[in-house]
Amino acid sequence: MGGSTAFLYHDDFLKYQFGPHHPFQPVREKMTLDTLRSLGAFDGDSDIVVPRSTDVETLMTVHFDWYIERVRELSAKGGLLDQGDTPASPGLYEGAVMAVGATVDAARGIAEGEFDHAFNPAGGLHHAYPARASGFCVFNDMAVAVRVLQREYGIGRIAVIDIDAHHGDGTQAIFYDEDVLTISLHRFGDRFFPGSGEADETGELEGAGRNINVPLPGGTDDNLFLHAFRSVAIPALQSYRPDIIIQQFGVDGHYRDPLADLGYTTRGYAEVARLTHELAHELCEGRYLVVGGGGYDLDATMRTWSIMYSIMSEAPIDRQRLMELHDWDSPLSDRNTTLKVLDTIEEVKQRSLPLLEMVIRYA
Ligand SMILES: [Zn+2]
Ligand SMILES: [Zn+2]
Structure with a gap:
């Protein structure tokens, strides 16, 4: 398949943090870079792209100016950005605009054909809304990148597929009534954060049929996760035929x-x-932008992202050393969980796939 891949990295990523005892630790991004470097995943350092932070005007394609200003102020003097788990501290604003800048630069690089694939480990801040921070997310980097692709490059069909454990609620809300395909596979139920992401949230107006949620119960294992991905996400992408996959x-x-x-493992x-x-490669000439997201076990996050990057970049990495990054355990779902997931997949397939087919045909 081939094609070049960029790894976006800037030391300002480390400024996107909420304190030493907070679960979100940006050092995982540097750990991933260092691991890949030691594995010889990069062609010299030419695959490592140093991003520029985004400007306020670009941020304003998604976020309100007063909200951006509020983040900047709170970041300087300290305070809470949401109901409790997203505190602001010095440097947070700089880290946040760099995280967005990296996703935007990755999108631009792909749109301009500089590289085919890109990974920004600091991105994926999917809980951020136009005027609200939530769940460790300040600005929605993916949404800003979608706006740049639409407005500066005239790219019409964009798919955002989200495999984080949590529902991509901010991204869903921003594109709910627009022709952008948003798919999220996430844990749902038992008051799990953020509480949205049911199968019947399918989009409105121009976005009708273009939002697909696969709500999964706690305890879902690899096999079921893959079954859901293959049964719902793949056919949805095949029928939407995006120009780029984020x-x-x-x-x-x-x-x-x-x-x-x-x-999952x-x-x-x-x-x-x-x-x-x-x-x-099959649908959109290789245009594939990957961003980070959750990941609170530093070692597992570093290993998983390193493996993912080695796959998307097809870097010639020593197989033995790559094997050493893999998990050896593989937890299995119990019978109840299995039946529940199979039901959910069937429900989503029957509801969402025909609906998507229909809205595309009559668009
Ligand atoms: Zn490729
Ligand atoms: Zn998450």
Whole structure:
């Protein structure tokens, strides 16, 4: 398949943090870079792209100016950006605009043909709304990148596929009534954050049929996750035929992650990366932008992202060393969970896939 891949990295990513005891630790991004470097994944350092921070005007394609100003002020003097888990501290604003800038630069690089694929580990801040921070997310980098692709490059069909353990609620809300395909596979139920993401949230107006949620119960394992991905995400992408695929690759569904109680492993994530990468070549000339997201077990996050990057970049990495990054355990779902997931997949397939087919045909 081939094609070049960029890894976006800037030390300002480390400024996007909420304190030493907070679960979100940006050092995982540097750990991933260092691991890949030691594996010889980069062609010299030419695959490592140093991004520029985004400007306020570009941020304003998604976010309100008063909200941007509020983040800047709170970041300087300290305070809470949401109801409790997203505190502002010095440097947060700089880190946040760099995280967005990296996704925007990755999108521009792909649109201009500089490279085919790109990974911004600091992106994927999918809980951010136009005027509200939430769940460790300040600005929605993916949404800003979508606006840049639409307005500066005239790209019409964009798909955002989100595999984070949590529902991509901010992204869903921003594009709910627009012709952007948004797919999210996430844990749902038992008051799991953020509480949205049911199968019947399918989009409105121009967005009708273009929002697909696969709500999964706690304890869902690799096999079921892959079954959901293959049964829903792949056929939806095939019928939408996007010009670019943006994938939120949050890895807090990993079985070692402290926040989500899902049972995914590096093997499941590797297969999702392989399938999506292949599909990007089949459907959109390789245009494939991957961003980070959740991932609160630092070691599991570093290993999973390194494996994912080695797959999308097809870097000639020593197989033995790559094997050492994989998990050896593989948790399995119990019978109840399995039946529940199979039901959900069937429900989403029967509701969402024909609806998407129909709205595309009559668009
Ligand atoms: Zn490729
Ligand atoms: Zn998450």
